[in-house]
Amino acid sequence: MEIKRSKSGQAMPKEVIVVNKDAFLPIHKTEIRWLGSASIMINSRGTTLMIDPLLEGFDMPLLFEMPILPQAVPHLDAVLITHIDNDHFSRPTCKDLLSVCEAYHAPYYVAEVMKEENIKGTGHAIHDSFKVKDIQVTLTPARHNWQNGSSKYQFREWKEEDYCGYWLDTADGTIWLPGDSKLMEEHLKMPEPDVILFDFSDNDWHITLDGAVLLANTYPNADLICIHWGSVDAPDMSPFNGDPESLIDKVIHPERIRVLAPGEAFTLTKKQVKK
Incomplete structure (x- = not known):
């Protein structure tokens, strides 16, 4: 696995690959790039989108420079946001992408908050579907309403539907982002995706390591692109401190664990069931 250790011992990527404008050009395949943290870029035959882009302005120190900054993004057909936490809804990033992004999508609550930044976001309910050109996008459920237990956030009731994952149907296969979430029963009853x-x-407000292993082994043919690890310099905070090596002896077909460098392209392929 292509990882190294920070000075404090955190697992982190060995390198960063700069994403240039060529990554946004029309192609005859679907490429997935992990950009660090929970940020994802997808180019599906020329349809480009980002999920939870955190490309600048985070309020905690990072372990590496982002592979692309907003001013280097030439065009996006959409940005998809899973929930309000600022490592997912990066207001600085979303604002600085406004001139090049055609549409913003999010759960209803996040879409309302986007108005505070003069972002015209389209809100959706869990299980709603919509199209980004030829990509079919469906919101999947998540359980991450940790704010209800914090006195700092008692200005509203935080509902499960304020948080989501995304299921993407492309011409080259299916991609599923469960999102920041406790493991839910519904997560174990999905069609098998080609990539998770x-x-x-x-972490108890994320999937936990045991939950992640159960999810991975429920879908034993899906490629597993590791996200939400090795990006934030926070060795004592479990949400930011996953170690891909902890998965190797627990996951069926461990060769499908994909530890990408930030910015590295992974080509989506439809799976044939392994015997």
Whole structure:
């Protein structure tokens, strides 16, 4: 696995690959790039989108420079946001992408908050579907309403539907991002995706390591692109401190664990069931 250790011992990527404008050009395949943290870029035959882009302005120190900054993005057909936390809804990033992004999508609550930044976001309910050109996008459920237990956030009731994952149907296969979430029963009853954008944070308001392994082994043919690890310099905070090596002896077909460098392209392919 292509990882190294920070000075404090955190697992982190060995390198960063700069994403240039060529990554946004029309192609005859679907490429997935992990950009660090929970940020994803997808180019599906020329349809380009980002999920939870955190490309600048985070309020905690990072372990590496982002592979692309907003001013270097030439065009996006959409930005998809899963929830309000600022490592997912990066207001600075979303604002600085306004001139090049055609549409913003999010759960209803996040879409309302986007108005505070003069971002015209389209809100959706869990299980709603919509199209980004030829990509079919469906919101999947998540359980991450941790704010209800914090006195700082008692200005509203935080509902499960304020948080989501995304299921993407492309011409080249299916991609599923469960999102920041406790493991839910519904997560174990999905069609088998070709790729899971895989949070394995050992944290009670995330999936936990045991939950991540159960999810991975429920879908034993899906490629697992590791996300939400090795990006934030926070060795004592479990949501940011996953170690891909902890998965190797627990996951069926461990060769499908994909530890990408930030900015590295992974080509989506439809799976044939392994015997």
